[in-house]
Amino acid sequence: xxxxxxxxxxxxxxxxxxxxxxxxxxxxxxxxxxxxxxxxxxxxxxxxxxxxxxxxxxxxxxxxxxxxxxxxxxxxxxxxxxxxxxxxxxxxxxxxxxxxxxxxxxxxxxxxxxxxxxxxxxxxxxxxxxxxxxxxxxxxxxxxxxxxxxxxxxxxxxxxxxxxxxxxxxxxxxxxxxxxxxxxxxxxxxxxxxxxxxxxxxxxxxxxxxxxxxxxxxxxxxxxxxxxxx
Amino acid sequence: xxxxxxxxxxxxxxxxxxxxxxxxxxxxxxxxxxxxxxxxxxxxxxxxxxxxxxxxxxxxxxxxxxxxxxxxxxxxxxxxxxxxxxxxxxxxxxxxxxxxxxxxxxxxxxxxxxxxxxxxxxxxxxxxxxxxxxxxxxxxxxxxxxxxxxxxxxxxxxxxxxxxxxxxxxxxxxxxxxxxxxxxxxxxxxxxxxxxxxxxxxxxxxxxxxxxxxxxxxxxxxxxxxxxxxxxxxxxxxxxxxxxxxxxxxxxxxxxxxxxxxxxxxxxxxxxxxxxxxxxxxxxxxxxxxxxxxxxxxxxxxxxxxxxxxxxxxxxxxxxxxxxxxxxxxxxxxxxxxxxxxxxxxxxxxxxxxxxxxxxxxxxxxxxxxxxxxxxxxx
Numbered sequence: 001x002x003x004x005x006x007x008x009x010x011x012x013x014x015x016x017x018x019x020x021x022x023x024x025x026x027x028x029x030x031x032x033x034x035x036x037x038x039x040x041x042x043x044x045x046x047x048x049x050x051x052x053x054x055x056x057x058x059x060x061x062x063x064x065x066x067x068x069x070x071x072x073x074x075x076x077x078x079x080x081x082x083x084x085x086x087x088x089x090x091x092x093x094x095x096x097x098x099x100x101x102x103x104x105x106x107x108x109x110x111x112x113x114x115x116x117x118x119x120x121x122x123x124x125x126x127x128x129x130x131x132x133x134x135x136x137x138x139x140x141x142x143x144x145x146x147x148x149x150x151x152x153x154x155x156x157x158x159x160x161x162x163x164x165x166x167x168x169x170x171x172x173x174x175x176x177x178x179x180x181x182x183x184x185x186x187x188x189x190x191x192x193x194x195x196x197x198x199x200x201x202x203x204x205x206x207x208x209x210x211x212x213x214x215x216x217x218x219x220x221x222x223x224x225x226x227x228x229x230x
Numbered sequence: 231x232x233x234x235x236x237x238x239x240x241x242x243x244x245x246x247x248x249x250x251x252x253x254x255x256x257x258x259x260x261x262x263x264x265x266x267x268x269x270x271x272x273x274x275x276x277x278x279x280x281x282x283x284x285x286x287x288x289x290x291x292x293x294x295x296x297x298x299x300x301x302x303x304x305x306x307x308x309x310x311x312x313x314x315x316x317x318x319x320x321x322x323x324x325x326x327x328x329x330x331x332x333x334x335x336x337x338x339x340x341x342x343x344x345x346x347x348x349x350x351x352x353x354x355x356x357x358x359x360x361x362x363x364x365x366x367x368x369x370x371x372x373x374x375x376x377x378x379x380x381x382x383x384x385x386x387x388x389x390x391x392x393x394x395x396x397x398x399x400x401x402x403x404x405x406x407x408x409x410x411x412x413x414x415x416x417x418x419x420x421x422x423x424x425x426x427x428x429x430x431x432x433x434x435x436x437x438x439x440x441x442x443x444x445x446x447x448x449x450x451x452x453x454x455x456x457x458x459x460x461x462x463x464x465x466x467x468x469x470x471x472x473x474x475x476x477x478x479x480x481x482x483x484x485x486x487x488x489x490x491x492x493x494x495x496x497x498x499x500x501x502x503x504x505x506x507x508x509x510x511x512x513x514x515x516x517x518x519x520x521x522x523x524x525x526x527x528x529x530x531x532x533x534x535x536x537x538x539x540x541x542x543x544x545x546x547x548x549x550x551x552x553x554x555x556x557x558x559x560x561x562x563x564x565x566x567x568x569x570x571x572x573x574x575x576x577x578x579x580x581x582x583x584x585x586x587x588x589x590x591x592x593x594x595x596x597x598x599x600x601x602x603x604x605x606x607x608x609x
Contacts (some may be wrong), residue, residue: 050606054607060527060604060606087531088529090529093529095606095607101606104241106237115528117232118531174607182599187276
């Protein structure tokens with residue numbers, strides 16, 4: 001891994017909410033690197049700062065200190081935003097949520113093609129890509145179905161397809177198996193692991209499920225805003 | 231590009247159409263109010279337009295016969311006709327009457343005219359105009375009387391020989407037409423008891439029916455109505471108005487305040503509709519906060535989100551406008567007074583509705599832009 005190019009690099013990244021006496025430091029000078037094809041688990045108790053950390057990596061929450069590099073480019077530098085983070089998210093990051101969070105008024109195909117089309121891909125190419133991904137994930141027959149007609153497992157597979165549709169450098173998953181039973185949760189995690197290797201995409205997963213730990217290349221433990229073990 | 235607004239509308243089409251219908255009914259009321267205003271103004275001028283006169287000769291120092299009462303000797307018409315440029319004249323009388331049909335009172339505005347003159351009820355739709363000097367009447371269709379029906383007025387019985395459509399007075403009463411002698415008799419002839427009473431009081435006057443409320447005249451081509459009017463006024467102790475001056479008196483003196491009242495009410499109604507549209511769009515946007523957060527999280531530009539909200543808002547406005555038109559055209563005939571729905575008013579309302587929809591969506595847009603994409607994470 002050391003010879004590989006890092007997808008995410010954080011250096012003494014911090015996040016403080018509020019100011020003065022009521023200020024709360026959610027993440028305290030965290031530093032780590034994540035490489036291509038790597039699967040990383042972000043573990044820690046509730047309120048430890050995992051979500052803040054993943055939202056900073058996902059260029060959603062602005063750090064108040066430290067540096068964040070994405071795909072070799074500096075994004076935040078000691079509180080300064082260097083790039084258009086919305087565009088970065090669209091082009092380089094895929095998201096998977098605890099409850100699939102598909103757009104309810106779009107069908108499966110539209111949910112998957114939305115981001116690639118916003119990135120300038122033609123409708124036809126985006127549809128072909130979506131079909132390919134959905135077939136690969138075993139939900140290719142649900143192209144024109146609305147999310148409300150899918151089962152939990154099918155929805156999460158569609159969400160995975162959506163996260164991959166823009167050829168991201170990194171996929172951030174917030175408890176993607178929380179709404180699934182044990183067998184399906186394991187199946188989804190194995191699928192993510194397989195995708196990371198095949199698509200050469202880094203995957204960071206926030207999870208509470210210790211059973212999944214053996215599936216990850218790296219574990220980052222967060223406690224009270226500090227990274228306690230990497 | 232996927233049209234998010236279209237997809238969202240299609241997803242909850244029933245709810246969207248119901249909302250649009252509700253707003254549409256409100257817009258329909260706005261259209262009807264504009265129609266009532268149009269009807270009021272148009273009603274005020276129907277009688278004038280129907281006469282097709284160029285000049286109105288009335289009692290001196292009055293604004294008669296509509297704004298003020300006017301009495302004038304009928305025989306003046308013969309002198310008026312001799313003026314250079316005058317083509318034809320007719321003495322006319324106007325009065326409000328109450329007729330009865332199957333014991334139901336019907337308020338009408340009666341016009342008496344010289345049957346041999348240029349004047350004839352131009353709004354005649356069925357039957358014929360009056361040709362006999364007595365006991366024939368032309369009525370408007372909305373009075374309910376039919377051709378050949380008999381109407382008793384005082385001691386006389388009249389036969390309906392013609393039916394007009396949309397003939398109403400400036401106050402909206404249906405018009406009926408009599409020959410001049412019949413109308414004069416109804417208006418000016420005193421009853422026997424009244425004549426006896428007047429004699430007993432020592433002030434008895436000869437009962438005369440040779441009075442009219444006005445003389446109307448047409449001019450030969452090429453004559454300026456104002457110049458002829460001045461010439462008549464110079465020689466006779468009377469007041470002469472051109473058709474356009476008479477129209478001004480009617481619209482300014484009689485319907486201006488009513489018009490302002492209706493105009494103000496329409497404006498308030500439009501404001502209420504605007505507030506409601508804004509609230510609906512705001513509520514619709516708030517109902518999509520989660521989806522907006524997801525869109526922002528996956529990198530949708532603000533322009534995409536704004537477009538979705540504004541498009542939905544404009545579509546709501548357009549659908550409401552269509553519903554409003556259907557509603558207003560469906561109920562317009564139920565109104566007792568004439569309500570005129572015209573395309574230009576509807577198009578003006580459409581422009582206003584689109585502007586209001588866009589303005590109303592701005593509150594929703596403002597809230598949508600404040601949504602934190604991080605709120606899509608977890609739960």
